[in-house]
Amino acid sequence: MVDIRLTNTRTRKKESFQPLDARNVRLYLCGPTVYDRAHLGNARPVLVFDVLVRLLRHVYGESHVTYVRNFTDVDDKINARAAQSGRDIRDITEETIGWYHADMDALGADRPDHEPRATDYITQMIAMIENLITRRHAYVAEGHVLFDVRSYGEYGRLSGRTVDDMIAGARVEVAPFKRDPMDFVLWKPSGEGQPGWDSPWGNGRPGWHIECSAMAAALLGPSFDIHGGGMDLQFPHHENEVAQSCCAHPDGEFARFWLHNEMLQVEGKKMSKSLGNFFTVRDLLDKGVPGEVIRFVMLSTHYRKPMDWTEAKAADAEAVLRRWRGLVAGIEPATSPAPAVIDALRDDLNTAGAIAALHDLANREDLPVFLASAQMMGLMLPEMGSWAEAGDDAAAMIEALLTARADARKSRDFARADAIRDGFAAAGVEVKDTAQGAEWSLAAGFDEERLAELARAYSA
Ligand code: AMP
Ligand code: ZN
Numbered sequence: 001m002v003d004i005r006l007t008n009t010r011t012r013k014k015e016s017f018q019p020l021d022a023r024n025v026r027l028y029l030c031g032p033t034v035y036d037r038a039h040l041g042n043a044r045p046v047l048v049f050d051v052l053v054r055l056l057r058h059v060y061g062e063s064h065v066t067y068v069r070n071f072t073d074v075d076d077k078i079n080a081r082a083a084q085s086g087r088d089i090r091d092i093t094e095e096t097i098g099w100y101h102a103d104m105d106a107l108g109a110d111r112p113d114h115e116p117r118a119t120d121y122i123t124q125m126i127a128m129i130e131n132l133i134t135r136r137h138a139y140v141a142e143g144h145v146l147f148d149v150r151s152y153g154e155y156g157r158l159s160g161r162t163v164d165d166m167i168a169g170a171r172v173e174v175a176p177f178k179r180d181p182m183d184f185v186l187w188k189p190s191g192e193g194q195p196g197w198d199s200p201w202g203n204g205r206p207g208w209h210i211e212c213s214a215m216a217a218a219l220l221g222p223s224f225d226i227h228g229g230g231m232d233l234q235f236p237h238h239e240n241e242v243a244q245s246c247c248a249h250p251d252g253e254f255a256r257f258w259l260h261n262e263m264l265q266v267e268g269k270k271m272s273k274s275l276g277n278f279f280t281v282r283d284l285l286d287k288g289v290p291g292e293v294i295r296f297v298m299l300s301t302h303y304r305k306p307m308d309w310t311e312a313k314a315a316d317a318e319a320v321l322r323r324w325r326g327l328v329a330g331i332e333p334a335t336s337p338a339p340a341v342i343d344a345l346r347d348d349l350n351t352a353g354a355i356a357a358l359h360d361l362a363n364r365e366d367l368p369v370f371l372a373s374a375q376m377m378g379l380m381l382p383e384m385g386s387w388a389e390a391g392d393d394a395a396a397m398i399e400a401l402l403t404a405r406a407d408a409r410k411s412r413d414f415a416r417a418d419a420i421r422d423g424f425a426a427a428g429v430e431v432k433d434t435a436q437g438a439e440w441s442l443a444a445g446f447d448e449e450r451l452a453e454l455a456r457a458y459s460a
Pocket of ligand 1: 030031032033041042043044045228229230231232233261262263264265271
């Protein structure tokens with residue numbers, strides 16, 4: 001069996017990964033809160049986990065992995081969006097889930113096996129909260145149910161802090177009914193106009209953290225293999241998930257491996273609305289950056305390092321992928337990926353190393369193995385490649401312009417012929433004059449609109 005090694009936040013060590021059940025390897029990734037388009041940073045955990053799941057399916061078998069990623073569809077940010085827009089909550093969450101699917105599909109991320117919505121698991125959350133109250137890990141106060149952090153000796157272990165450090169360092173919400181400032185909400189009352197469900201504590205709604213504990217238990221059991229998310233979720237969200245789950249199921253371990261990706265930045269700076277460098281995955285796709293290029297750039301940095309999105313990286317990635325797609329035209333993938341690529345991925349998901357190995361294979365022209373290896377990482381898949389091909393329209397425009405250029409040369413209008421040549425270069429069309437005539441291909445940065453302008457100006 002391939003020895004996969006992963007850095008486990010729980011132990012802060014790179015450990016050999018052994019699943020609880022090799023016939024059903026189980027993973028959970030915290031998914032999005034659905035009130036707005038996913039920003040580029042949100043795509044990072046999705047792509048990291050997508051590669052991890054592909055690796056696990058390669059090692060344990062296609063049907064021996066269960067991957068769960070939730071949709072948080074009950075949250076005060078969603079309520080605020082509904083109030084401000086006058087729309088129905090359900091309309092907003094449905095529309096946002098549709099966007100999310102379209103955007104992550106465009107990045108070549110496979111859909112998880114289960115995508116539970118929090119609002120479909122309220123019954124399980126209420127049962128888990130009742131269990132926590134019975135075991136004296138939670139208490140009722142003023143219509144709220146709170147988790148008693150002092151009742152769980154291990155609280156803070158995942159993120160490596162003590163409760164007293166947290167109180168000193170954190171902005172904690174102090175409420176008079178909390179026994180300890182770090183106690184967090186499991187259930188809260190809903191007022192007029194807020195979504196609410198009947199519960200033993202009155203009409204109310206869950207706090208954020210309980211949903212992941214309840215959905216992971218329902219779909220993966222009290223112990224499962226890997227839990228992931230961005231570093232920003234390590235505390236308090238993941239710490240609270242551990243506390244709730246381990247106290248509700250004292251015989252379970254909850255997640256055995258915790259994987260956290262570092263944050264994404266843009267041109268060296270934190271991505272934020274106030275810096276004006278905030279954009280969504282859809283913004284990039286609409287600007288013409290292919291999903292496959294976004295995927296390539298994301299995987300070029302190891303998930304445990306901060307990653308910088310730059311336009312230069314996107315342009316480089318586009319050039320590499322165009323070249324690679326040119327190389328494999330007509331080639332069928334081999335039946336297995338290259339050992340060098342698997343070796344990089346099994347070493348704490350070293351996607352940057354795996355891409356270096358792909359460069360090597362492409363340079364050695366071991367094309368069937370190269371293609372199988374790239375596809376194992378979700379790159380160079382036929383269904384992701386339409387961006388790199390010239391459509392019929394582009395091909396017709398290029399042919400018409402080549403005829404116009406030949407005519408210009410014949411009539412010794414060299415200024416016109418040169419203008420067409422320069423126009424091709426500016427639009428990203430590479431033209432080679434050979435003894436058999438002109439041959440063309442699309443270069444990095446191919447721009448169909450500029451080509452259309454050129455065609456309007458010069459072809460008859
Ligand atoms: P949210 O909807 O904000 O809870 O985020 C959904 C997922 O995206 C979580 O796993 C976050 O940790 C992750 N995430 C949010 N911002 C970034 C970022 N800038 N870089 C990488 N991951 C992020
Ligand atoms: Zn979660």
